[in-house]
Amino acid sequence: MSKGFNRVMMVCLWLVLAFVYIPIVAIIGMSFNDTPYGMFPYIFTTRWYTTLFTTSNLPGACWLSLKFSLLVAVSAVVIGTLTSYGLQACSPRVAKRMNSLIQMPIIIPWLVTSISILLLATFVGAGRSYPTMYLGNLIVVLPYVVLLVNARFQEMDRTPEAAARLLGASPARVFWDVTMPGILPGVLAGGIMALIVCFNSFALQYYLAPVAVQTLPVTVFTRIKSGYQADLNALSAIIILVAIIIVVLFSRMGYSAGSLFGMSSGSKAKKGE
Amino acid sequence: MDKKVKRTFNPVSLWTLPSAGLLLCLTILPLVMLLIFSFMNRNLFPGQAWPGWTLDNLTRLMQSKTFWVLLAKSLGIGTEVTVICIVASYPAAWAIAKIVKPRSRSILMMVVILPFFTSQLLLIYAMMNLVQSGGIILTALQALGIEGKSILYTNGATVLILVYEYLPYMILCLYSSLESISDNLIHASHILGANRAETFINIVFPMSVPGLLSGILLVFVPVVGSFVEPGLVGGSNGMMVGSVINSQYKDNMNMGYGAILSCVLLIVLCLIIACVSFATKRAQRKIGGEV
Numbered sequence: 001m002s003k004g005f006n007r008v009m010m011v012c013l014w015l016v017l018a019f020v021y022i023p024i025v026a027i028i029g030m031s032f033n034d035t036p037y038g039m040f041p042y043i044f045t046t047r048w049y050t051t052l053f054t055t056s057n058l059p060g061a062c063w064l065s066l067k068f069s070l071l072v073a074v075s076a077v078v079i080g081t082l083t084s085y086g087l088q089a090c091s092p093r094v095a096k097r098m099n100s101l102i103q104m105p106i107i108i109p110w111l112v113t114s115i116s117i118l119l120l121a122t123f124v125g126a127g128r129s130y131p132t133m134y135l136g137n138l139i140v141v142l143p144y145v146v147l148l149v150n151a152r153f154q155e156m157d158r159t160p161e162a163a164a165r166l167l168g169a170s171p172a173r174v175f176w177d178v179t180m181p182g183i184l185p186g187v188l189a190g191g192i193m194a195l196i197v198c199f200n201s202f203a204l205q206y207y208l209a210p211v212a213v214q215t216l217p218v219t220v221f222t223r224i225k226s227g228y229q230a231d232l233n234a235l236s237a238i239i240i241l242v243a244i245i246i247v248v249l250f251s252r253m254g255y256s257a258g259s260l261f262g263m264s265s266g267s268k269a270k271k272g273e
Numbered sequence: 274m275d276k277k278v279k280r281t282f283n284p285v286s287l288w289t290l291p292s293a294g295l296l297l298c299l300t301i302l303p304l305v306m307l308l309i310f311s312f313m314n315r316n317l318f319p320g321q322a323w324p325g326w327t328l329d330n331l332t333r334l335m336q337s338k339t340f341w342v343l344l345a346k347s348l349g350i351g352t353e354v355t356v357i358c359i360v361a362s363y364p365a366a367w368a369i370a371k372i373v374k375p376r377s378r379s380i381l382m383m384v385v386i387l388p389f390f391t392s393q394l395l396l397i398y399a400m401m402n403l404v405q406s407g408g409i410i411l412t413a414l415q416a417l418g419i420e421g422k423s424i425l426y427t428n429g430a431t432v433l434i435l436v437y438e439y440l441p442y443m444i445l446c447l448y449s450s451l452e453s454i455s456d457n458l459i460h461a462s463h464i465l466g467a468n469r470a471e472t473f474i475n476i477v478f479p480m481s482v483p484g485l486l487s488g489i490l491l492v493f494v495p496v497v498g499s500f501v502e503p504g505l506v507g508g509s510n511g512m513m514v515g516s517v518i519n520s521q522y523k524d525n526m527n528m529g530y531g532a533i534l535s536c537v538l539l540i541v542l543c544l545i546i547a548c549v550s551f552a553t554k555r556a557q558r559k560i561g562g563e564v
Binding site: 005013016017030079082083098109110127135136138139221227239240242257 | 283284285286287288289290291292293295296298299300302303304306307309310317318320361362364365367368369372373379380381382383384385386387388389390391392393394395396397398399400401402403405409437440441442444445446448449469484487490491494495497498499500501505515518519522528531532535538539542546
């Protein structure tokens with residue numbers, strides 16, 4: 001490969017990264033800017049952070065979203081792990097069908113998913129409520145858990161489980177003491193993904209949250225409709241910091257960007273689906 | 274008859290039942306609801322009597338020019354965003370997969386995907402701030418003596434923000450494919466006398482098609498159905514098909530019409546998904562991968 005060609009490709013890469021990161025860096029910069037509306041001159045201040053934690057309605061919404069997402073993520077982890085465990089025992093054909101059905105909510109636009117679930121909730125008389133919002137979010141985060149736990153099962157050696165059974169361990173004991181340690185990284189990663197996706201699922205909360213309940217995405221949406229929000233910049237900077245921590249955490253757990261989304265670049269996975 | 278080795282039933286497979294139930298209740302049944310509500314003659318609210326049936330929504334849909342125009346426009350925007358994403362992602366994905374040191378690859382990919390872990394609305398907001406009038410870009414241009422006008426509240430802004438949101442997914446998909454192409458294969462092609470263009474057309478591109486197609490699926494489909502971006506930055510002429518559907522629930526409260534519009538959108542998208550999956554299977558067979 002010639003040097004010139006490689007250099008052009010690298011320039012393209014840096015341009016793309018610049019495109020992705022300039023708005024993010026700008027918003028962090030603006031969160032310390034005293035001049036309102038993201039304008040100049042740039043005067044350093046931390047007063048937007050003070051505003052954020054004293055008068056703003058964002059931390060309350062953030063807290064509500066966090067509690068709610070945690071509940072959804074924990075449920076998704078339990079159901080998703082069991083599903084993945086069961087899928088390994090199904091015939092490959094059934095498992096494949098079921099997997100693609102579970103992945104459906106990732107591709108279908110969330111607007112349509114939200115509306116159809118709202119209609120169902122209306123039909124059964126529940127309407128917009130916490131249970132509706134809970135179930136709606138659960139079904140869209142479930143694929144991430146199943147995907148990541150499936151991947152662990154495929155990499156894992158299943159013979160110790162058979163050995164434990166042979167030695168007389170009960171099914172529950174085998175699951176807890178042999179299966180679970182093996183799939184734990186997948187379970188954890190799935191849980192974090194579920195938490196993040198649920199925390200950000202605007203469309204579903206916009207449609208399914210009880211009237212006047214303001215989760216974080218709903219609050220942010222209403223506020224950015226009216227333009228620049230100084231305290232939102234401060235919150236954004238904090239969220240970006242959290243995102244960086246999460247990404248570092250995933251790297252430490254041995255996850256690559258592709259494996260988090262079920263795209264294994266290696267050739268070993270995908271077998272025995 | 275069947276092959277005689279019938280799989281014995283494994284009770285462990287019963288653990289899939291809870292999520293099978295959830296899928297039935299929360300994915301399949303809601304879609305049935307879309308159909309049912311499409312033919313209702315008025316809105317239904319909890320606690321009300323059951324409304325009657327009507328074909329009004331269907332005739333209204335057929336006569337509505339706006340909807341079909343917006344559907345075409347949304348498909349156009351979807352294509353535009355997808356093409357821009359592909360053009361921008363290909364060199365970047367290639368650079369990460371084949372040029373940078375293996376150690377930096379996974380770090381760079383994590384850097385690319387990091388925006389996913391922030392949030393959709395935050396990304397929209399960040400980009401809005403950047404391009405707003407009086408924002409950084411226009412101020413910088415002004416300093417250079419160029420008077421620019423903000424593109425905010427135009428269709429261009431919608432496309433820009435959609436590209437911004439979905440670019441990482443395309444890079445991720447392309448990277449996964451490109452990375453799995455063996456260096457030996459490319460080397461062999463060069464030794465056998467192929468120039469760079471020939472190698473690309475005969476080796477690299479065909480082997481990246483599966484990744485490209487999954488990228489198209491992950492970008493095109495959600496973009497066509499987007500309603501947040503056009504609503505926030507598209508301005509008064511920025512409507513997309515998602516905006517019309519959204520307004521049936523948020524402004525006009527016309528459940529039936531909204532439901533039938535969603536049905537049409539879903540059918541169109543399913544057709545596209547089916548075509549893409551068919552193409553993926555063919556591409557994978559062609560390059561000898563697993564189908």
